[in-house]
Amino acid sequence: MDNKEIARILEAIAELLEIKGENPFKVRAYYNGARIVEGMGQDITDYVEKDALRQIKGIGEGLAEKIKELVKTGKCKYYSELKKSLPAGILELLDLSGLGPKRAKILYEKLNIKSIAHLQRACEKGKLLQLEGFGEKLQAKILESIKHYNRFKGYFLISEALEESNKFVAYLKKLKEIIPPPVYPPKADQANPLRNRPFGPKTGDGIIRIEVAGSLRRHKETVHDIDILISTKHHGAIHEAFTAYPQVSQVLAKGETKSSVILRSGIQVDLRTVSDMEFPYALYYFTGSKEHNVAVRTIAKRKGFKISEYGIFKGKRLIPCKNEAEMFKVLGLHYIPPELRENRGEIEAAKSGKLPNLIERKDIKGIFHVHSTYSDGVAPLEDMIQRAEALGYEYVGISDHSQSASYANGLSEERLKKQHKELDRLEKKFRKIRIFRGIESDILKDGALDYSDRILNTFDFVIGSIHSRFGMIEKEMTKRICNAMSHPRITILGHPTGRLLLSREGYTFDYGAIFETAKKHGVAIELNANPRRLDLDWRHLGEAKAKGILLCINPDAHSVDGLNDVAYGVGIARKGWLERKDVLNTMSVSEMEQFLAKRKS
Ligand code: DGT
């Protein structure tokens, strides 16, 4: 450990002590100690070796002991115990600009705030205003720094990253048509007047192949950066154009084969350029995941191949491959789609020909979980149906919020009647699409649904969702959800974990018990396709599938454009190895009518 690392730990100790309300002198001693160690011109380990720590002014016995321990073992027991005595998220609060230990202490003591996600929700609800010394302005500032922090932490929703990468790739693709700057022949040749003229590539020579690689190609729900790969003969011109993209706010690196920039949105984009011969190998390598690559390398080795970003080699000989598919053939594997490359069994499956036949966008025949202005949607019912029809769906399931959802303008019995009346009219108007009547019913505290059975019987389908009391302990929450799924009127369990990506953890429950109950009662589980949710998480889809539970890919659309979110859900379904038969809404309209009617009876 160097001085800087030790100083950082001493400072963290001081902060924790301050949050705990310890003696201010002790707190100050640690802050001072941190400053001294960091600012000291000499290596602190020298002092430890000479047993001379106490000679440094400002380092008392307690500090000397901790420093010695850190230098000798790389750890500090006192520090780990301090950390254990407070919730894990508290230290994270201190990473927010403008929020020191004093304020963190107040937030923890008065509002029981234990994490940044927690603090964000409190700010959004205006809860900080109750506290002495916290005004409107400070609350807004904290909220701002939370947003910053989330960005800074460097993860982005797949929707944001895809939007940025699509725009960037479109910009780069135009370079196909650009003739790069002429390259002049070497000096010696300039003596020859016949050859002394610029020569350069022909039109269309700028970019040969371009692909987005990395986690984005693997369709991860959140990504750290965008990785772009281009094959070209004119590296310089491409990197020039890459760094000159108008959305670039900072150029981190600009080289002959690799450049990195940060866009105004805060996301980092890396570009690598290779020769067209190298392209497939590089694409495979930079698609990852790292774990997948490592595992495949081992297999290749066993077969006597060496695989890298530059090629597949037998000894020194390069095995030529035109694309990834040929590479897999060489390795004796079936083609593994990028979504599956996470080293979760895909390599074994590719060896034995047991890869799933992954679901595709076109397999989705209809959608459920569509909101309108009847609850918290922003588009009228008619517009939502019209767009669903235009997108070619055979059916659309309308489900606004139920009566308890006052936060989302939930439907009273009265307004529900009004909605059904309007649906009578719209059914006559839209002949090409079947409209299913449903509701997104709150699952109440004890697991009850939010209307009487008489009203529930008026729906073709019911989505049951948790929107309140997220903090229930696991056992209670499991019981609550299982109770809801035991209700004969529920069709689909909505956004099962309630997580909001990059801002809120899901509630906790026993997955095994939930799946068991879903199976027992024939309840489908939602794969909510809203890019903020993507819930159920892909890592759990395999277990649900193995249990024989049907997943339903729903847009949870609150606007007309929200209907397009289905595509994100399909990507996640693929990531979770789902096939057409595993997904409820791949049924045709007549199959679905039968399915719903059977459930109702
Ligand atoms: P991210 O950016 O955190 O969302 O995730 P990735 O998977 O895009 O990771 P990134 O951008 O660091 O690297 C892109 C790919 O490059 C990665 O998926 C696999 C490959 N790669 C990067 N570093 C290594 C490495 O040290 N070993 C191997 N085998 N592959 C690597």
Ligand code: CA
């Ligand atoms: Ca990446």
Ligand code: ZN
């Ligand atoms: Zn919901």
